Amino acid sequence: MKRLRRRYLAVKIDCKDEIDGKKVVDTVLSSTLKLFGQYGASKTGLTQIDYDEKKGVVILRCFHTALDMVRAAVCAVTEIDGKPVALHVIDVSGSIKTLKKRLSGRKLV
Numbered sequence: 001m002k003r004l005r006r007r008y009l010a011v012k013i014d015c016k017d018e019i020d021g022k023k024v025v026d027t028v029l030s031s032t033l034k035l036f037g038q039y040g041a042s043k044t045g046l047t048q049i050d051y052d053e054k055k056g057v058v059i060l061r062c063f064h065t066a067l068d069m070v071r072a073a074v075c076a077v078t079e080i081d082g083k084p085v086a087l088h089v090i091d092v093s094g095s096i097k098t099l100k101k102r103l104s105g106r107k108l109v
Contacts (some may be wrong), residue, residue, distance in 0.1 A: 005064040007092055008049065008099045011074055013056040014086040021051030024058050027080045028087075032073040044070055049096060057090070059099065067092065 011028075013019055025048040032041040044066040050059040062070045074087045090106070093099035 004045070005094070006045070006061050007064045007067050007094060008096050009060045009062065009067075009070065009074070009092050010090040010099055010103055011058050011060060012088045012090050013058060014088065015056070015080070015083060017083050018053065019080050019083070019085065021048060021053070021058055023080050024048070024051070024087075025060065027077050028060070028070070028073050031076045032069060035073055035076060036069055040066075040069060044073075046070060057103065059096070064094075 011024070013024060025046065029041060029044075029046055032044055032046065043063065045061070045063040046066075047061045048058060049061050051057075060070065060074075071089055074089055077085065077087045079085055091099060091102050093102065
């Protein structure tokens with residue numbers, strides 16, 4: 001059996017209002033459903049790992065084969081709970097430790 005490799009995405013949330021981290025994942029998953037259907041969304045394995053409200057960064061995990069689909073779904077999000085929002089993929093890594101190390105060296109304002 002093949003091992004499923006994972007990728008971790010750091011996503012910056014640009015919004016004037018505060019957004020709940022769980023809502024971000026739900027919205028990205030909904031966007032994936034709209035773009036790729038239920039079968040495509042089931043292949044992503046999308047989950048939330050961490051959310052930093054102060055920096056406005058959420059870390060998502062997906063399967064490496066679905067990375068392009070998740071990136072497209074993140075870019076397609078324009079609003080969360082009726083609030084206009086822009087989501088940007090800052091960085092992608094194969095491990096959480098490396099991703100957090102890269103993020104700590106960046107100024108995310």
